[in-house]
Amino acid sequence: MDETTRRKAVLGIGSVLVLSGCSDAVDSDDEDEVNGTEGDDGNNASGDEPEGNESDEDVGDDADTAEADDEDETTEDDRMSADEFVAQVAAVYDGEVAAYDEDETHGDLTLVGDADVSRLELARDVQDVLAVYSSYVERGDAPTEQLAGEVETDDGQVIGSVTVRTEWVEAYNRGEISEGELRDRVLGTVET
Numbered sequence: 232m233d234e235t236t237r238r239k240a241v242l243g244i245g246s247v248l249v250l251s252g253c254s255d256a257v258d259s260d261d262e263d264e265v266n267g268t269e270g271d272d273g274n275n276a277s278g279d280e281p282e283g284n285e286s287d288e289d290v291g292d293d294a295d296t297a298e299a300d301d302e303d304e305t306t307e308d309d310r311m312s313a314d315e316f317v318a319q320v321a322a323v324y325d326g327e328v329a330a331y332d333e334d335e336t337h338g339d340l341t342l343v344g345d346a347d348v349s350r351l352e353l354a355r356d357v358q359d360v361l362a363v364y365s366s367y368v369e370r371g372d373a374p375t376e377q378l379a380g381e382v383e384t385d386d387g388q389v390i391g392s393v394t395v396r397t398e399w400v401e402a403y404n405r406g407e408i409s410e411g412e413l414r415d416r417v418l419g420t421v422e423t
Contacts, residue, residue: 311371316363323359329383338374344382344390353382354418357393361400361417368400391423 311319313333317340321328326344333339340360348356360380367373378395395417403413 309370311367313371316367316371316373319363319366320360323363324356326356326382333374336374336376338378340378340380342380342382343385346384346388346390348382348390350421350423353391353421353423356382357417357421358414361395361414364395365400365404365413368397369404373397373400391421393417393422394420 313331317328317331320331320340320342324342326342329341329343331338331340342356342360344356357380364373364378374397376397378397379392380395381392382390384390399408399413399416402408403410408416
């Protein structure tokens with residue numbers, strides 16, 4: 232399963248779980264029990280008093296309204312801001328995030344790292360940041376052209392740099408290129 236499909240599946244499962252907790256809708260098999268028509272005392276199978284005698288149509292309308300409200304909230308709440316992008320980068324990166332500046336077209340990320348970092352460790356760091364940037368492109372207002380990343384030592388000496396073209400990430404998010412192809416393109420821009 233590719234990363235985009237997995238992400239959508241996880242988001243879909245999460246939405247179903249959230250919505251199932253908010254919905255008043257009932258299965259038609261349980262309709263008689265929930266509406267209190269089973270038994271002489273009007274209690275449902277669980278022994279609780281029925282909440283009311285809403286028709287199935289009313290329950291469905293309430294569920295549809297709740298679902299639509301949740302979708303609107305989820306869409307807005309699920310957006311990733313530049314600050315959230317930086318926080319997620321800081322969470323996956325072993326070093327320190329020194330700065331992040333962006334405008335509509337370009338983002339500049341500066342990380343502080345160890346001067347003795349190996350090319351393999353740098354590649355892992357690039358891959359971790361790339362995963363976060365992919366989410367930012369998909370769910371936020373990421374720069375339209377590119378993200379330029381630079382790793383430097385505590386005293387400002389540049390260890391390496393990388394460029395991530397936003398169009399590559401968008402193609403990956405649409406499933407047009409694989410994770411490996413995206414990684415290779417980005418690693419091809421690494422300068423040490």
